[in-house]
Amino acid sequence: MNRLHPRSAVLRVARAALQGGFFGFFGGSLGTGMFGLPAFAVPLLGLLGALTFSGYALARYLRFRYELDGDTLTVESGVFARQSRQIPLGRVQNLDVEQNILNRLLGLAIVRFETAGGSATEATLDAVDEAEVKRLRNYVRTHDRDEAAETQTATADAVSETATSGHPAHADRPGVTGPTPTHTGDAQTPGDFGDSASTPDTVERDQPDGSLLFAFDQRELLTYALVSVRPAAPVLTLASLPLGMDIVWSVLRFNAGLVGASLGGPVIRWLLGSPETTRLVVFAALSVVQFLLLALVVSVALTVIEYYGFQLTQADGDLRYERGLLRRYSGNIPLEKVQTVTIRENVLMRQFGYATLAVETAGYSGGSQQSTQGVAVPLAPREEVYELARDIEPFGDLDFDRSPKRARRRYLARFSLAAAGLTTVAYALDSLVLETGYWWLVALLFLTVVPAAHLRWRHRGYDLSEDVLATRSGFWRRTTRIVPYYRLQTVFVTRSPFQRRRDLATVGADTASSSSLLGGVARVYDIDEDTATELRDALRERLTAHVSGLRTNDRAGDADA
Amino acid sequence: MESLHPRVRLLWVLSTIIQASVLGVIAYLVDRFAVSLPQWAIVVGWVVLVFLGVAHAIAAHRIWRFDLQDDALFLLRGVVTRTDTSVPYVRVQHVDTTRGPVERAIGLASVVVYTAGTRGADITIPGLRPERATELREQLRDLAKESEATDAV
Secondary structure (H helix, E strand, C coil): CECCCHHHHHHHHHHHHHHHHHHHHHHHHHHHHHHCCCCCHHHHHHHHHHHHHHHHHHHHHHHCEEEEECCEEEEEECCCCCEEEEEEHHHEEEEEEEECHHHHHHCEEEEEEEECCCCCCCEEEEEEEHHHHHHHHHHHHHHHHHHHHHHHHHHHCCCCCCCCCCCCCCCCCCCCCCCCCCCCCCCCCCCCCCCCCCCCHHHHHCCCCCEEEEECCHHHHHHHHHHCCCCCHHHHHHHHCCCHHHHHHHHHHHHHHHCCCCCCCCHHHHHHCCCCHHHHHHHHHHHHHHHHHHHHHHHHHHHHHHHCCCEEEEECCEEEEEECCCCEEEEEEEHHHCCEEEEEEEHHHHHHCEEEEEEECCCCCCCCCCCCCCEEEEEEEHHHHHHHHHHHCCCCCCCCECCCHHHHHHHHHHHHHHHHHHHHHHHHHHHHHHCCCCCHHHHCHHHHHHHHHHHHHHCCEEEECCCEEEEEECCCEEEEEEEEHHHCCCEEEEECHHHHHCCEEEEEEECCCCCCCCCCEEEEEEEEHHHHHHHHHHHHHHHHHHHHHHHHHHHHHHHHC | CECCCCCHHHHHHHHHHHHHHHHHHHHHHHHHHCCCCCHHHHHHHHHHHHHHHHHHHHHHHHHCEEEECCCEEEEEECCCCEEEEEEEHHHCCEEEEECCHHHHHCCCEEEEEECCCCCCCEEEEEEECHHHHHHHHHHHHHHHHHCCCCCCC
């Protein structure tokens, strides 16, 4: 059994001592104030707090042990309630590594193992040193590769002499369908990895870092940051920080002064005192422009920090990413665990022929890394993205079928209703409270109804191709999801009352992917009722066919071995 | 296609009555200790909720169907938005029978089918006689075993 790195123990004990010290100190000062404890109790309680907390942290460190043995990871932890957990390596969906600044200075890293079950990360090693990270990563990877190699030799029925027949091929992998991994170190024989930790073997077994699939240079990174501008949420968060609101008010005050308002008091009083409309309009426009500029700057900065030095490599059936300026993230995604592949293009990206590629596994259920999880290629020319997607999950040319034209009428009706509702609200607000007489400005929304309905209709579609179901939707952010048939979980068809009126239905294909942003469901929107039923039956049939195809392949492999 | 047991309507109506009554008690407490509400509004609200519950229960029972087809469990449900769900047997992770307190009181049981998916990862068939629920669970288990998957996720 291994312990975590001693430096991480020092770090944790120090942190706990600090926390406990503060806790005891404040408790002590409260006690002297309220219950008349003697003054020397304050440092004493501080010391006591520091000692208890750090003692507990030390005990936790000492109790935490892990081991990689054969094909399981064993983790033992807990001071009072003790826990022992075993994770079969074949079930590991992702292996992620995170280094914050402090960890980087100390040469440490946090390693997380994700499997499909459970609601949180299954095993977190906080923290181990970089050599250990490398060892863990190689162990998990070569373990996977050895299995894959055996399945391959077994199915190929050729070089059966070289493979030691001690390990039975595992029946739980659809290895046949994945892209064939490029073998770089074939000289190595599959064997046991019992205690490869300290033996000089490790150096030999250290795999080359694989072939580079994609990397960002500074200019591309900046382009990506610009075209992938995120909503203004970060700015709002900024404003909610202490002092944030004060800064906002002083900026607004400055704006008000700029448009020549005579300020007698706070900005809010000027705003409520029904100022002249032209001044108000200029003021509003100025503030909105400032807000958008700030959002742009914040968004670009955040993206650069997050994706600095991004690179994606492929090594033996694993994708491996690395990114981050302050916090470094890296991780392995086994290709055979990929559930769905998603290609995203927002309006700007489409204009310049760029796209984003994301792969989703059944790992992350906690959803803590939801903003970036599974992004394989942040930004690349569309052809490259499709090529890579086909590498991960082979599929032919996609030819999308659109929804029938009456779906467009449905969107038209829906958007018109929304515009009418907003106009009514604006009219009511204006005539009851504001009395500016400009409520009809909101009615201009009706002008956008027709193009909006058309665009929504035009960007929705699906393709039932040979190996995958592809769905597409969204104008501002067009999302194309590629779902292999053997990954389908359940298929459902929904018809709302409005859809029933026009004989339309929506077909959903659920997968086990855990992307929290998109959900695991690929949806085909608003297709003809009969087509929907046909699509549902076709999906079910193909799922059964593809799964049983995989199974017979595996059986043949087993028989040969 | 199999329908649910007619008594499931009673189950649904009873749970609506319980929920409406809880809301009524909350409204009464608000009236008593915070803002005063008209008494008749609370009564009318309760009656309207229960009436809607009864209508919904009757409609839902009329629509609910399920069927063990040769490759998948097929369910049809939904009063407002009609949904049909196909759960391929290959994807069934495990099957439960459950009986809540109200269900026990009127002698019904439900079967819950779990998949590894994200939406609709657990699918409930309510309103079954206990024997039928047990039988259905065993049928589903056998069907799932027969079509064992290579890898569930």
